[in-house]
Amino acid sequence: QVRLVESGGGLVQAGASLRLSCAASVSTLFPMAWFRQSPGKDREFVAAVDCHGTTTYSNSAKGRFTISRDKDTNTLMLRMNGLRPVDTAVYRCAVRPGSCTISYFSTSWDVWGQGTTVTVSS
Numbered sequence: 001q002v003r004l005v006e007s008g009g010g011l012v013q014a015g016a017s018l019r020l021s022c023a024a025s026v027s028t029l030f031p032m033a034w035f036r037q038s039p040g041k042d043r044e045f046v047a048a049v050d051c052h053g054t055t056t057y058s059n060s061a062k063g064r065f066t067i068s069r070d071k072d073t074n075t076l077m078l079r080m081n082g083l084r085p086v087d088t089a090v091y092r093c094a095v096r097p098g099s100c101t102i103s104y105f106s107t108s109w110d111v112w113g114q115g116t117t118v119t120v121s122s
Contacts, residue, residue, distance in 0.1 A: 002024070011121065024093075035106055065079065
């Protein structure tokens with residue numbers, strides 16, 4: 001059974017940085033992604049990496065967030081700089097075992113972690 005466990009969330013002030021981690025029980029060489037969801041809003045794509053290592057970001061994440069993976073520890077990371085109050089959300093990682101491509105749609109991802117909460121105060 002594939003498991004994903006996120007960590008690294010917290011309460012920070014605007015402008016601060018955080019690094020989220022997602023420990024996976026499968027190879028992180030499969031496509032992996034970060035999504036986020038704020039209260040009352042749909043789940044939103046943040047960033048993803050495909051099986052070739054190509055990264056993709058949402059417009060809001062581009063230039064501020066960096067997705068990376070450590071294949072030796074099967075860990076996916078998300079470095080977030082310049083955090084804003086609008087970044088407040090539950091961040092969840094996802095994986096598509098057996099695939100090679102990413103998707104912007106949450107329904108295309110097979111396995112999800114429980115999430116870690118990021119709160120950015122103004």
